Amino acid sequence: MRHFETDKKPTSGGALGKSHYHDSAIKQVCGSANYIDDNPEPAGCLHGYPVLAPITAGVITAIDTSAADALEGVVRIFSAADIPGKIDIGPVFPGDVLLTDKEIQYHHQPVLFVVAESHDIARQAADLIVIHCDESKAVLDIHQAIAEKRWVRPPHSLQRGEAERAISEAKHQLKGELTVGGQEHFYLEGQISLAQPNQDGGLFVQCSTQHPTEVQHLIAKVLKQPFHYVTVEMRRMGGAFGGKETQGAPWGCLAALGAYHLGCAVKVRLARTDDFRLTGKRHPFYNKYHVGFDDDGLIDGVDIEVNGYCGYSPDLSDAIVDRAMFHADNAYYYPNAKITGNRCKVNTVSHTAFRGFGGPQGMIMAEQIMDDVAAALGKDPLEIRKTNLYRIGRDITPYHQKVEQHVLLDMIERLEQDADYWQRKAKIKDFNQHSPIIKKGLAMTPVKFGISFTVQHLNQAGALVHVYSDGSIHLNHGGTEMGQGLNTKVAQIVAQGFGVDLDVVGITATRTDKVPNTSPTAASSGTDLNGMAALNAVNIIKDRLTAFVIEHFDVSDKVVFADNHISHDKGSLSFSDLAELAYMNRISLSSTGYYATPKIHYDREKAQGNPFFYYSHGVALSEVEIDILTGENTVTRVDIYHDVGNSINPSLDVGQIEGAFIQGMGWLTTEDLQWKPNGELASAGPATYKIPAIGDTPAEFNVTLYESANPEATVFRSKAVGEPPFMLSFSVWSAIRNAIHSVSDYRYAPPLDTPATPERILQAVTAAEQWLLDNEQENDND
Incomplete structure (x- = not known):
């Protein structure tokens, strides 16, 4: 008997692929959604x-x-x-x-x-x-912690090829560093x-x-x-x-x-x-890179060091820094790579999980490298990004997992055309030449994000499904609802499995006495794990009902569950009638379900394995304006293509993409954690810590779902959508750097730590202006 069903027939209809508001939406709008x-x-x-x-x-x-x-x-x-x-x-x-x-x-x-x-x-x-x-x-400075080797957990390294040799033999070399801020x-x-x-x-x-x-x-x-x-x-x-x-x-x-x-x-x-x-925050990081590349910007080798600012205890820092290391390549192939991760102990609250779980702090290094290589060669950063994308034959990660799906080039080229990248780039360059105060920037950045918990045993889930004798369905699973719509998606999966309407399925609170030994709702795995566990329970019950129908009505095994009915060779009956009939004939209408993610493994001693079941992909194009007198920035337009596989609920997916992008934009531009010299958190409220407001939303914000069935056997071939879109916000940071780059007539791109506050933007603008002044004086002297 097959207890997992991963493909949705194109003509099957049902609850999947339709936009439904999440189960608490009306209550929340009306103010009647109860919290503790x-x-x-x-x-x-x-x-x-x-x-x-x-x-x-x-x-x-x-x-x-x-x-x-x-x-x-x-x-x-x-x-x-x-x-x-x-x-x-x-x-x-x-x-x-x-x-x-x-x-x-x-x-x-x-x-x-x-x-x-x-x-x-x-x-x-x-x-x-x-x-x-x-x-x-107290020790509060990450550089002191690194110098004194104060770790909450031992360092770890990934290696593929011979990074040192490849860098030293490369036609060009660059070094850089980046301080990455945390986030409340x-x-x-x-x-x-x-x-x-x-x-x-x-x-x-x-x-x-x-x-x-x-x-x-x-x-x-x-x-x-x-x-x-x-x-x-x-x-x-x-x-x-x-x-x-x-x-x-x-x-x-x-x-x-x-x-x-x-x-x-x-x-x-x-x-x-x-x-x-x-409470802990997103880990601040201090990162360094050394890269070697050729005249086309093709990477020969990289040596990357990521240093997580962990706080006083391990909490989840070991896995978080691991994920930063796993994602230091983002979407790019490094033929020779060494990536080292340090977990630094300092006297602050212990930092913890945050959307992306260390992935953003590692991935931003890949985007800095692409921008810096492009600036060094006088090329457009998008060309450097496209040159270095994973592709067939260049598809092994630094942790030795093979990248099987290659959709990013197609996504980038579609967005290039649909959002007029090259035409807008030329117009912006012309604008910047004639605008002394306001400078515009444009950047397109990709995302390749691995889906699975990096701690292997967490990749499991359970569910409980009851069919009552009136045909109504009770659903309980181990995931938790925090506004992302998980309950609605899992209910859609259950409704699809039984071939009934969504409103037939009732969702109840997550409880440890209903579904035991659950994993956290995190790592973008909520629907992947709990949806599959619920589908497992559904299919166990369906197997019982199918066997009952075959025997009771003396029909073949061609029993179909669809449109609130069950059809067989001799006719059909409603799902509610079947539930009552099965109950009267003592057929069990309840089942637990269970799912464990296959194929994943990682040998920490060898630093090799397949820590991820599959990858989600996305591409974002952001246009910004900066004021070089005040350092203020505005995101004026954003275009996104994001890969969700077969979408279970398009409106929820778009909402997650939009929300994740804005949250990532806040992390990179306005959200500035600050500690006093005595170690007390200074930014301890909304008066001193600024998240994006509705006025910060781009005036033009276009999101397109790039639907392509997940090549891996996930629930109805969908893909996770909670965390990956967060990293699309790198396009904002890169676009700000692009605007600053124009100050030196695109000849010098100064570093820009995050968040890119007005103060940091002004510092970078001043550095670009000083570089231009120094080089003009040099030319005059010559």
């Missing part, structure tokens, strides 16, 4: 809040809780000594401490946990507690958890998390209980972007600690400023 903080609090619910360290590095010498103890409404103050089980809640490697009782490793690190009768009293009490410390010198997740719903004892002697926890299973397991370990003691539920999140993959766990654990000791519900909700201070 919207739900009625249980009777007697208490509120908890962490007590935060006042320094960045040092040792606790004494704690004075007397003022807090005297405050009316304070119930209990918990310390590390009150934790019955594990204090370390590191998701993969140890190092993430729930409550510290001695060493302080970053500013605002949680030391105690106050539980009180209200949220306001708990916060007030936490502020009254005095923590005495012996302060030591800025989800609308902050970190929140509610834990309460259940009637069976365990705990029921509602947590805004991308990884309910991990929260379940960590709470159980903290309380020294079996996993079944804890049930975690997650219905919907108000955004996450990776910031709730591991970062939701501490607040679930603290709420559970309070509920365990006090025997009542305890709720933890971080204030927005503390949410900024206490």
Whole structure:
């Protein structure tokens, strides 16, 4: 029996390939979509809040809780000594401490946990507690961490060919470096958890998390209980972007600690400023490259070093820096390559997953190399990009995986023609020659992004499907809904499998007692994994129903599920009638489903393997304007082609592409994380940290889905769409560099760290003007 179905017949119709709004959309627009903080609090619910360290590095010498103890409404103050089980809640490697009782490793690190009768009293009490410390010198500079070899995990390298020899023998060589800024997740719903004892002697926890299973397991370990003691539920999140993959766990654990000791519900909700201070960000990086190339700009060899600014603990940094290394090639073939990744330990909050999971910080190096090579040779950057694309015969990555699908050249050439690349380029060059203040830039950049968790065991999923006797369907799966439309896509897959309308399928909250041992909803794998698991459950039930129909009606095996009916040789009946008939004949109408991604493997010792099941592709063309007196920039037009395979839901896919692009544009232009000299986060709110506003959206924004069936056997040959479009925003950064390049009459392209704030753009413009002045004086002297 075949329990996985990957191809959708062109004439099969059904729920797939149609635009449906996601399941919470109407509720969200009407304001009736409940999040954890919207739900009625249980009777007697208490509120908890962490007590935060006042320094960045040092040792606790004494704690004075007397003022807090005297405050009316304070119930209990918990310390590390009150934790019955594990204090370390590191998701993969140890190092993430729930409550510290001695060493302080970053500013605002949680030391105690106050539980009180209200949220306001708990916060007030936490502020009254005095923590005495012996302060030591903090390490905040990544260059110091590199020099002192301060790592949260050991370095790792990829190598293919002989990079050093190839570079030294190349006709041309270049060196460069780039500081890449981090990024705050800025989800609308902050970190929140509610834990309460259940009637069976365990705990029921509602947590805004991308990884309910991990929260379940960590709470159980903290309380020294079996996993079944804890049930975690997650219905919907108000955004996450990776910031709730591991970062939701501490607040679930603290709420559970309070509920365990006090025997009542305890709720933890971080204030927005503390949410900024206490949760990890996208890793800042400091990267370097050395490249050798020929007169045509064809790369002979590269030596790339990526350095992740990890914070005080490992968290997910090992895998994040791995992915930065895996994507340092982006879409380009390096015949000889050495790529090294360092995981730098510094005294800040531990940085964590963010859309792209390290891929953007590595991939931007490939785009810098292409731009720099083009500038050095006086060629158009798009020609250099096209020259170096992966193609047949030039298709092995630095980690020795073969690139099987080659669609990028076609996508680029289509976009060149449809968006008038060369005509616009000529007009912009002419404009810049006659415009003394405003300079325009244009850039087209591709994306090749690997799909799969780089940690192999996470590439699995489960689902639960019930068909009730009236023909309605209950769907539960291990993925979490954070606004991306995952529930809707998986429901469409279930509806397609049974040949019924989408509204027949009901979706319920993700719960660890329904689908166990789930993976996080991350790595763009939500639909790939959970959709396939749900389809597996559907097909198991269909096999039972098909066998029943054949026997009951004495027909052949040509049984078709479509249009809310089941057809066979002698007639048809509605799906609801079949469900009732099967129930009356004692046919099981429920099944679990399971899926594990095939073909993936990676030998870390050899630094070789196939870490990705397939690649998603995209191409973006961005046009920008910069003001060389103020450094301000405006993105005026964007054209995107993005490869989604067979789209399950086109409108959701377009929404993900648009949102990812704007979020990436913010990362590269306006979102500037800053720490004070004492290690405290300075950009701790929207007054000092600027995400893109609606006015920053390009005036002309064209998105086209490039549909081509996934060559790999994914669910109905679709492709992941959550993370890959984020990197399309590199076209904005490259276009800004192109505009700055025009200041020197396209003869010198200064480096441009990210985010490209007005200050950094002005610095680059000044560097270009100074280069031009120096060279004119040189020519005059000659």
